[in-house]
Amino acid sequence: MFGANSSSLTPKFFILNGVPGLETAHIWISLPFCSMYIIALVGNCGLIYLIGHEEALHRPMYYFLALLSFTDVTLCTTTVPNMLCIFWFNLKEIDFNGCLAQMFFVHMLTGMESGVLMLMALDRYVAICHPLRYASILTSAVIAKAGLATLLRGVMLIFPFTFLTKRLPYCRGNFIPHTYCDHMSVAKVSCGKVKVNAIYGLMVALLIGVFDMSCIAVSYTIILRAVVSLSSTDARHKAFSTCTSHICAIVITYIPAFFTFFTHRFGGHSIPHHIHIIVANLYLLLPPTMNPIVYVIKTKQIREGVIKLLLGEKFVFTQDT
Numbered sequence: 001m002f003g004a005n006s007s008s009l010t011p012k013f014f015i016l017n018g019v020p021g022l023e024t025a026h027i028w029i030s031l032p033f034c035s036m037y038i039i040a041l042v043g044n045c046g047l048i049y050l051i052g053h054e055e056a057l058h059r060p061m062y063y064f065l066a067l068l069s070f071t072d073v074t075l076c077t078t079t080v081p082n083m084l085c086i087f088w089f090n091l092k093e094i095d096f097n098g099c100l101a102q103m104f105f106v107h108m109l110t111g112m113e114s115g116v117l118m119l120m121a122l123d124r125y126v127a128i129c130h131p132l133r134y135a136s137i138l139t140s141a142v143i144a145k146a147g148l149a150t151l152l153r154g155v156m157l158i159f160p161f162t163f164l165t166k167r168l169p170y171c172r173g174n175f176i177p178h179t180y181c182d183h184m185s186v187a188k189v190s191c192g193k194v195k196v197n198a199i200y201g202l203m204v205a206l207l208i209g210v211f212d213m214s215c216i217a218v219s220y221t222i223i224l225r226a227v228v229s230l231s232s233t234d235a236r237h238k239a240f241s242t243c244t245s246h247i248c249a250i251v252i253t254y255i256p257a258f259f260t261f262f263t264h265r266f267g268g269h270s271i272p273h274h275i276h277i278i279v280a281n282l283y284l285l286l287p288p289t290m291n292p293i294v295y296v297i298k299t300k301q302i303r304e305g306v307i308k309l310l311l312g313e314k315f316v317f318t319q320d321t
Helices: 023-053 060-077 080-089 096-129 131-137 140-166 183-187 195-228 233-241 244-266 273-298 300-311
Strands: 013-016 093-095
Touching: 013 096, 023 060, 023 080, 023 273, 023 300, 060 080, 060 096, 060 140, 060 273, 060 300, 080 273, 093 096, 096 131, 096 140, 096 183, 096 195, 096 244, 096 273, 140 183, 140 195, 183 195, 195 233, 195 244, 244 273, 273 300
Parallel strands: none
Antiparallel strands: 013 093
């Protein structure tokens, strides 16, 4: 039943329908998502603990990695428990203000994740192109200010979404064909004009996504030129190998993000809605799940730290910029 305030047409709650068309398969769909969430929790919390526990990892590269892990685990926690309640217990109601809060944190944290990946690209640029000044440029104060600036950027750009969404009249009902509240899914339920919402959403995507991707592209263009100019093959391999984990994280994060963004706005009816919903969930779950695995496999210091921590041995840092 549509619970609403008749004077403002603001619903008391929304109904999240899960994955439209696949309601009978919700239990089966929940299994991989639940497994990925557990891996994300264990992996990211483990990385944060390892970086905080091992003094040898108290370096800019690993501070940024810890910030990425914190952002990832917080991001998936804003949606997955609620999604599992829908799949397992048919608890589909979400308070209107709770929906707006979830929407804010989903978009703010995805923006922050993009910003942290950009900062990590700048870290690699300084490490490879200015190795002698690396420690003096990326001091603890600079890292803290960069992280805070990334957080404030996300908060300031995403906060208007809540006002733009709250002002809309919801006279079409309160059913959202999704597993969580995101901006356009909520706005499309409204019977009001959502053009301002769509334009502002596109502006934010450009200000965050395009800006961050441009910075990443410029950083890696300069890095590639610097690496190619090295005379030694071993030196080139060693320099570029420090970037492979970050490049994997970029690919894992941005490919499903761009798919979700473009299908939401330009996909129309060409892509089945249930595919869009599943990819939208993978967009939030895949990076938190895969990033710790990638960094453990690809980063020697992290791998050594995990092994020695599990064995109870003292961790000795192996120098590798």
